Amino acid sequence: xxxxxxxxxxxxxxxxxxxxxxxxxxxxxxxxxxxxxxxxxxxxxxxxxxxxxxxxxxxxxxxxxxxxxxxxxxxxxxxxxxxxxxxxxxxxxxxxxxxxxxxxxxxxxxxxxxxxxxxxxxxxxxxxxxxxxxxxxxxxxxxxxxxxxxxxxxxxxxxxxxxxxxxxxxxxxxxxxxxxxxxxxxxxxxxxxxxxxxxxxxxxxxxxxxxxxxxxxxxxxxxxxxxxxxxxxxxxxxxxxxxxxxxxxxxxxxxxxxxxxxxxxxxxxxxxxxxxxxxxxxxxxxxxxxxxxxxxxxxxxxxxxxxxxxxxxxxxxxxxxxxxxxxxxxxxxxxxxxxxxxx
Amino acid sequence: xxxxxxxxxxxxxxxxxxxxxxxxxxxxxxxxxxxxxxxxxxxxxxxxxxxxxxxxxxxxxxxxxxxxxxxxxxxxxxxxxxxxxxxxxxxxxxxxxxxxxxxxxxxxxxxxxxxxxxxxxxxxxxxxxxxxxxxxxxxxxxxxxxxxxxxxxxxxxxxxxxxxxxxxxxxxxxxxxxxxxxxxxxxxxxxxxxxxxxxxxxxxxxxxxxxxxxxxxxxxxxxxxxxxxxxxxxxxxxxxxxxxxxxxxxxxxxxxxxxxxxxxxxxxxxxxxxxxxxxxxxxxxxxxxxxxxxxxxxxxxxxxxxxxxxxxxxxxxxxxxxxxx
Numbered sequence: 001x002x003x004x005x006x007x008x009x010x011x012x013x014x015x016x017x018x019x020x021x022x023x024x025x026x027x028x029x030x031x032x033x034x035x036x037x038x039x040x041x042x043x044x045x046x047x048x049x050x051x052x053x054x055x056x057x058x059x060x061x062x063x064x065x066x067x068x069x070x071x072x073x074x075x076x077x078x079x080x081x082x083x084x085x086x087x088x089x090x091x092x093x094x095x096x097x098x099x100x101x102x103x104x105x106x107x108x109x110x111x112x113x114x115x116x117x118x119x120x121x122x123x124x125x126x127x128x129x130x131x132x133x134x135x136x137x138x139x140x141x142x143x144x145x146x147x148x149x150x151x152x153x154x155x156x157x158x159x160x161x162x163x164x165x166x167x168x169x170x171x172x173x174x175x176x177x178x179x180x181x182x183x184x185x186x187x188x189x190x191x192x193x194x195x196x197x198x199x200x201x202x203x204x205x206x207x208x209x210x211x212x213x214x215x216x217x218x219x220x221x222x223x224x225x226x227x228x229x230x231x232x233x234x235x236x237x238x239x240x241x242x243x244x245x246x247x248x249x250x251x252x253x254x255x256x257x258x259x260x261x262x263x264x265x266x267x268x269x270x271x272x273x274x275x276x277x278x279x280x281x282x283x284x285x286x287x288x289x290x291x292x293x294x295x296x297x298x299x300x301x302x303x304x305x306x307x308x309x310x311x312x313x314x315x316x317x318x319x320x321x322x323x324x325x326x327x328x329x330x331x332x333x334x335x336x337x338x339x340x341x342x343x
Numbered sequence: 344x345x346x347x348x349x350x351x352x353x354x355x356x357x358x359x360x361x362x363x364x365x366x367x368x369x370x371x372x373x374x375x376x377x378x379x380x381x382x383x384x385x386x387x388x389x390x391x392x393x394x395x396x397x398x399x400x401x402x403x404x405x406x407x408x409x410x411x412x413x414x415x416x417x418x419x420x421x422x423x424x425x426x427x428x429x430x431x432x433x434x435x436x437x438x439x440x441x442x443x444x445x446x447x448x449x450x451x452x453x454x455x456x457x458x459x460x461x462x463x464x465x466x467x468x469x470x471x472x473x474x475x476x477x478x479x480x481x482x483x484x485x486x487x488x489x490x491x492x493x494x495x496x497x498x499x500x501x502x503x504x505x506x507x508x509x510x511x512x513x514x515x516x517x518x519x520x521x522x523x524x525x526x527x528x529x530x531x532x533x534x535x536x537x538x539x540x541x542x543x544x545x546x547x548x549x550x551x552x553x554x555x556x557x558x559x560x561x562x563x564x565x566x567x568x569x570x571x572x573x574x575x576x577x578x579x580x581x582x583x584x585x586x587x588x589x590x591x592x593x594x595x596x597x598x599x600x601x602x603x604x605x606x607x608x609x610x611x612x613x614x615x616x617x618x619x620x621x622x623x624x625x626x627x628x629x630x631x632x633x634x635x636x637x638x639x640x641x642x643x644x645x646x647x648x649x650x651x652x653x654x655x656x657x658x659x660x661x662x663x664x665x666x667x668x
Binding site: 054055196197198221223226227245246249259260265267277280283284 | 529558560564598
């Protein structure tokens, strides 16, 4: 496992200043939808990075860029030092198997006409040299058992499985190519609570056994806190804060992180007594027409004139190492955040 | 504290090709004015069907098989359709999870918001529209007057949920049923909606039945909780007490499944297995196949929901053992 505090020197995945703009009919190229606006993040080998943010913040676009489904307009993506967007042909194909994805909805993401074995083995039809044909049936059985299903489940169809079991098939399929990175896009949010815990335990076991890295996209902060070593918080196409999960959650430096943490309902109210809550005014502005300067300023309780003029740089936060924030007025501790919000 | 609504031994059957299946079994609970009751459970436990039965909105394949829902002493399940419709609004209102499908896409929101006043209070078109503006303002929709003629798709998800809540509370209902009202929303918007519901509850002395799968939402919003499993209530009580010291192993299993602060990297204690098919419930206790405490008694004898203390009840033979250790 990677050291949770300092990211390794040459991370498995390094994203720097990535931008992506989608053209919108009836608007000029410059007036397009800026889904990613300078995203920085790193992911170490065997590490779990939590990615949190609300709908429309660019989480899924970032996942699609990392899967090479979208080409960024600017910035760099490096996987073990290699720019995947520069690869062609065989090299590109060989590269693609290194990053795989687990989808949110196990009811929609599995083809109902394929059996579990066909679903899990389908990636080998494209990546032919990973598992020799005569080994494939045995490998499917191994993968089924690896994710906690039975080898005898191979010939059953998705609709014969429960939601949690389907997600296990989705995970087995993602693992079929032996990837270095799994992008898990809300992998448990469609599942019931008791089943969610089973799948989270499975993901932890697989990481310990295979050393795979996870980019874990979730809106559920308690889940992220449980699985991730580091966390990155996105708002309107930018990473506004990142760092070790314990530190970011205990002492958020960005007001948005503080508000998000405070808004998320939590059992701690029962476990530890009541707490003050920051309820943000308004909603996330449209990414078609984002605010100037700091994109959070329209909902921020401590915004100053310079927040509208100058984009806050993504800099080391006042706290510990590896903690970075994009804010002109970073919060020094949680108490201060609450105090400001209540005034 | 006045009782706003009493649900007594409510049962609902669903007709399937394989025969009748009991989807809700003897559900009983009471809500008081100004208080919130959370109906908590996982998918398929019957919580939404309970709400639909109370609201008289069961689909064609489902029907009430027994029990009573008393509002102001009157059993609404026994009312004829016309009297029942009179109650929809001033007596009992419902907010659905998905505001986009619950609002009519072809009418402007102003028309939809004015409708309850037109029908129930026989207001003129102009007066009803004025009421609609007031309502939109009350639920926090900016510039309400200029948005009267906007259509539902022109509002964001959070604003649509506000519109739906506005319609539901227009006639100041005694009881508001909210079926997963914030599940489709982002957390910062969820916090706004929950705050609005809490304000309306205090302002109008409205009783709230909050149907949710989210333990944290129940913990923060509700005064009481009823935990449902396989169509039946397995535990009830004040939410803080139930969550601090659950007296049913299913409640305890759910609470253990929620990742807590400071246990990163540890294994979550999940509940093994999956809920049973309603058409094929095991004998005795429906939870026994997944229960760490189950004995032979649980297979032969179905535990009734029995009082375990003031305001608390559990449907487990071994709640004392659970409480002790």
